[in-house]
Amino acid sequence: MLRKSAFLGAVTAALAVLAAPAHAAWSGLNMPVGVTTLSGEIHGLHMLILWVCVAIAIVVFGWMIYSLVKFRKSQGAVPDTQMLHSTKAEIIWTIIPVAILVAMAVPAASTLIKIEDDRGAQVTIKVTGYQWKWQYEYLDEGFSYFSTLARDSDAARQLDSGVDPKVVPNYLLNVDNALVVPVGRKVRLLLTSQDVIHAWWVPDLAVKKDAIPGVMNQLWFEIQPDKVGVYRGQCAELCGRDHGFMPIVVEAKSAEDYAAWVASKKPAPAAAPAAEAAAPAAAAVTTTPAANAG
Amino acid sequence: MAHAAHADHADHEHHGPPKGFIQRWVMTTNHKDIGTLYMVFAGLMFFIGGAMALVIRAELFQPGLQFVDPQFFNSMTTAHALMMVFGAVMPAWVGVANWMIPLQIGAPDMALPRMNNFSFWILPFAFLLLISTLFVPGGSPAGGWTLYPPLTLQGGDALPMAIFAVHMMGISSIMGAINVIVTLMNMRAPGVTLLRMPLFCWTWLITAYLLILVMPVLAGAVTMLLTDHFFGTTFFSAAGGGDPVLYQHIFWFFGHPEVYILILPAFGVVSEIIPTFSRKPLFGYESMVYATASIGFLSFIVWAHHMFTVGMPLAGQLFFMLTTMMIAVPTGVKVFNWSATMWKGSISFEPPMLFAICFLFLFTIGGFSGLMLAITPADFQYHDTYFVVAHFHYVLVPGAIFAIMAGVYYWLPKWTGHMYNMTLAKWHFWMSTIFVNVLFFPQHFLGLAGMPRRIPDYSTQFAEWNMVSSIGAFGFGVSQLMFPIAIWQCVKGGARAADKVWEGAHGLEWELPSPAPYHTWESPPSMAQIEHGAPAH
Numbered sequence: 001m002l003r004k005s006a007f008l009g010a011v012t013a014a015l016a017v018l019a020a021p022a023h024a025a026w027s028g029l030n031m032p033v034g035v036t037t038l039s040g041e042i043h044g045l046h047m048l049i050l051w052v053c054v055a056i057a058i059v060v061f062g063w064m065i066y067s068l069v070k071f072r073k074s075q076g077a078v079p080d081t082q083m084l085h086s087t088k089a090e091i092i093w094t095i096i097p098v099a100i101l102v103a104m105a106v107p108a109a110s111t112l113i114k115i116e117d118d119r120g121a122q123v124t125i126k127v128t129g130y131q132w133k134w135q136y137e138y139l140d141e142g143f144s145y146f147s148t149l150a151r152d153s154d155a156a157r158q159l160d161s162g163v164d165p166k167v168v169p170n171y172l173l174n175v176d177n178a179l180v181v182p183v184g185r186k187v188r189l190l191l192t193s194q195d196v197i198h199a200w201w202v203p204d205l206a207v208k209k210d211a212i213p214g215v216m217n218q219l220w221f222e223i224q225p226d227k228v229g230v231y232r233g234q235c236a237e238l239c240g241r242d243h244g245f246m247p248i249v250v251e252a253k254s255a256e257d258y259a260a261w262v263a264s265k266k267p268a269p270a271a272a273p274a275a276e277a278a279a280p281a282a283a284a285v286t287t288t289p290a291a292n293a294g
Numbered sequence: 295m296a297h298a299a300h301a302d303h304a305d306h307e308h309h310g311p312p313k314g315f316i317q318r319w320v321m322t323t324n325h326k327d328i329g330t331l332y333m334v335f336a337g338l339m340f341f342i343g344g345a346m347a348l349v350i351r352a353e354l355f356q357p358g359l360q361f362v363d364p365q366f367f368n369s370m371t372t373a374h375a376l377m378m379v380f381g382a383v384m385p386a387w388v389g390v391a392n393w394m395i396p397l398q399i400g401a402p403d404m405a406l407p408r409m410n411n412f413s414f415w416i417l418p419f420a421f422l423l424l425i426s427t428l429f430v431p432g433g434s435p436a437g438g439w440t441l442y443p444p445l446t447l448q449g450g451d452a453l454p455m456a457i458f459a460v461h462m463m464g465i466s467s468i469m470g471a472i473n474v475i476v477t478l479m480n481m482r483a484p485g486v487t488l489l490r491m492p493l494f495c496w497t498w499l500i501t502a503y504l505l506i507l508v509m510p511v512l513a514g515a516v517t518m519l520l521t522d523h524f525f526g527t528t529f530f531s532a533a534g535g536g537d538p539v540l541y542q543h544i545f546w547f548f549g550h551p552e553v554y555i556l557i558l559p560a561f562g563v564v565s566e567i568i569p570t571f572s573r574k575p576l577f578g579y580e581s582m583v584y585a586t587a588s589i590g591f592l593s594f595i596v597w598a599h600h601m602f603t604v605g606m607p608l609a610g611q612l613f614f615m616l617t618t619m620m621i622a623v624p625t626g627v628k629v630f631n632w633s634a635t636m637w638k639g640s641i642s643f644e645p646p647m648l649f650a651i652c653f654l655f656l657f658t659i660g661g662f663s664g665l666m667l668a669i670t671p672a673d674f675q676y677h678d679t680y681f682v683v684a685h686f687h688y689v690l691v692p693g694a695i696f697a698i699m700a701g702v703y704y705w706l707p708k709w710t711g712h713m714y715n716m717t718l719a720k721w722h723f724w725m726s727t728i729f730v731n732v733l734f735f736p737q738h739f740l741g742l743a744g745m746p747r748r749i750p751d752y753s754t755q756f757a758e759w760n761m762v763s764s765i766g767a768f769g770f771g772v773s774q775l776m777f778p779i780a781i782w783q784c785v786k787g788g789a790r791a792a793d794k795v796w797e798g799a800h801g802l803e804w805e806l807p808s809p810a811p812y813h814t815w816e817s818p819p820s821m822a823q824i825e826h827g828a829p830a831h
Contacts, residue, residue, distance in 0.1 A: 028743030053662035067636040079573040080638040165357040196445040203744040214532020217605040244749030
């Protein structure tokens with residue numbers, strides 16, 4: 001009785017919530033597969049361990065539920081008080097988990113070794129975290145710029161702004177100047193910070209690393225050649241008041257478009273902003289040159 | 295027999311608690327009074343920390359900032375964690391230990407009663423200091439409960455206050471731990487051998503060693519923060535040759551054993567309750583002891599799994615991944631032993647058992663997500679997201695806190711001499727269990743979908759699950775009001791509790807009258823009582 005009414009109450013509440021937002025895309029349930037050469041493998045590892053856990057849960061929870069139903073006192077169950085321990089059972093339920101763990105550790109270690117193999121980077125960009133923005137320095141090309149929260153998001157996110165975040169495109173996940181990278185190339189980021197610790201994370205690129213003052217960290221990714229597009233992420237290490245408001249936007253361009261973009265950004269006198277217009281307008285990201293070039 | 299033993303007491307010089315509030319509660323050296331004080335304090339902190347959590351969930355109910363400034367939001371996440379870890383869960387366990395350890399080993403009191411009093415009475419001042427930081431210029435600490443530099447060093451007047459509060463909590467914990475170890479090592483009644491101790495005593499013994507080993511490490515870390523801020527040292531500043539990552543290593547060398555400090559006593563309580571309500575001795579008692587000790591040992595060599603993203607060498611990442619995965623083995627042994635205890639039992643579902651069963655399922659879910667987090671390449675995606683928030687709340691709320699509630703509902707009749715309102719307790723259980731899942735399960739999805747933790751506002755794609763989670767939070771918060779009501783009613787009155795409250799219970803505490811008299815085991819239990827009380831193994 002009690003159990004039923006409580007359960008029904010919760011179900012009703014859950015249904016009410018489910019029904020409420022008509023636009024709701026209840027899609028974001030799982031880790032994205034991502035767009036880099038390694039992100040699919042990392043996602044596969046995540047799914048593997050998830051399913052292993054589900055399988056173990058079915059066995060263990062099944063065993064518990066069976067006991068809870070079968071051996072109820074109210075059903076006249078008589079306890080077997082002589083059942084104290086069993087060396088055989090204890091060996092079995094030590095060995096089997098060890099075997100499962102070894103089977104998990106091998107692919108995990110293999111992926112980890114690939115992640116840490118940062119040889120042969122073709123593009124190197126230095127990323128510096130600030131409270132609360134990112135600076136991207138294209139070391140080989142000799143230019144840099146800052147990337148901060150887009151103005152419409154910034155206006156909407158003020159306390160009691162009166163702006164409905166749902167009408168702001170890519171609310172809190174949009175910036176003025178995106179990080180632009182080529183697809184099909186090994187891009188290496190050198191990460192550091194000027195004040196406190198930040199972390200650079202883009203889920204679709206399956207990379208996250210801390211930007212630490214006085215330390216130079218690095219990470220790399222290679223976006224698959226057919227994955228031109230815009231990928232969004234956020235700072236993932238608490239960095240103070242506006243930690244939630246320093247997003248990361250990565251614009252992945254084809255090799256030609258990237259070259260054209262670099263040419264347009266270079267401080268060379270001939271660089272014309274007109275080149276910008278030729279680039280595919282991939283999304284709501286605008287890359288305004290000059291103004292913010294540091 | 296128990297009544298006869300009790301009758302002797304009345305003739306002695308001890309006549310029960312002293313009169314007068316100050317004499318009874320402030321100056322007390324009685325383990326039962328101190329245990330009560332600890333638990334009342336823990337309950338108070340639980341509700342204050344819970345109110346802070348509700349501020350967080352209210353702000354996260356929908357996207358946009360509706361209620362609080364981001365800085366205050368960060369203060370709330372920081373203070374919520376400090377209050378719950380150091381103010382609610384740890385003191386609650388010390389309280390249960392104070393009450394139960396002497397009863398369970400046949401000792402008249404804790405070994406060091408005056409230190410016991412001191413270790414409790416430090417706590418109200420420590421938390422008064424911590425809470426008062428909310429009112430100083432610059433606001434209360436907002437750099438997260440881990441107090442990472444350099445961010446934490448940006449704090450204002452609150453910083454030294456919070457550090458001193460942490461020092462006081464640490465001193466209190468160390469004194470409490472010394473007391474537990476000395477009591478368990480020296481005060482066991484003749485015949486109560488180490489391997490005859492109830493598992494709650496065993497898990498607390500190991501917990502106490504963890505406390506003594508790691509609390510000084512935390513004290514050292516925060517002291518270095520203090521000198522970095524005020525005395526020009528640069529332990530954690532690269533500009534002066536230090537390293538911010540060093541702090542994280544020191545902190546998590548404390549921090550990982552700390553999570554076992556919160557959960558090992560829970561293992562002990564659950565190991566008492568499941569046999570009682572399965573009417574069957576605990577399966578694999580000795581392997582439970584060894585598993586607990588293994589978990590305690592492993593907890594010292596896994597700390598860097600909290601910081602895989604700081605940029606460690608490959609060998610370091612592999613080491614910490616493998617050691618972390620190894621913890622699954624002894625933890626699995628425990629879960630299997632509990633399951634085997636229920637197998638072929640005769641199970642009934644009183645409130646303590648309901649909470650213990652819920653612990654079994656939901657703590658295991660928290661263990662699974664912990665195993666996922668151990669996989670370093672996947673952890674790069676999970677780290678510092680709501681997936682982590684979901685993980686540690688699963689092990690701490692339906693894990694540690696449900697075990698505390700299970701323990702309270704298990705021993706409350708022994709403490710008060712009355713039975714509590716079973717219907718109310720069952721309502722408390724079902725509401726808590728439903729809402730804790732509504733609250734925390736969606737956070738797995740949020741984290742996997744890309745929502746970082748510790749943000750006051752989020753992109754609209756996260757709106758739906760945040761709303762569900764917040765509804766769960768308020769439901770859970772309101773449900774908890776049933777807990778003090780049930781306890782208060784039980785203190786005030788109710789059906790008389792039998793000496794052996796639960797039919798299937800074993801242990802020396804059930805050889806005593808209910809309520810347990812003010813002084814117990816002034817003469818040690820007889821061998822017959824020990825044989826009768828000790829579970830066969």
